[in-house]
Amino acid sequence: MTTGEGDEPVVARVTPETGSSVARLLGMPLGLDVWERHADFLVVAAPESRLSELERRRLARVDRWSTAADYVARMQARPPAEDDEEPPEDEGQPV
Secondary structure: OOOOOOOOOEEEEEEEOOOOOHHHHHOOOOOOEEEEEOOOOEEEEEOHHHHHHHHHOOOEEEEEEEEHHHHHHHHHHOOOOHHHOOOOOOOOOOO
């Protein structure tokens, strides 16, 4: 786990506690930068202080992945998935 120094954003998976929901978290003014929304969790970037506050208030479980800068650099360096690739030049052209 990598945590941000000071207020450096950390990318984390945020899962609502039992009895809550993603929609409820999104409706609260939590100051999270939501990168992905899934049915049962969010991927967010936020300062460590905000993530700790979610845990302290027992609003969500937080799995910290890395600093936002490290996460973005890692994603940019990885090869594209098959469905991310652009079609060859002759595909998708009108016949």
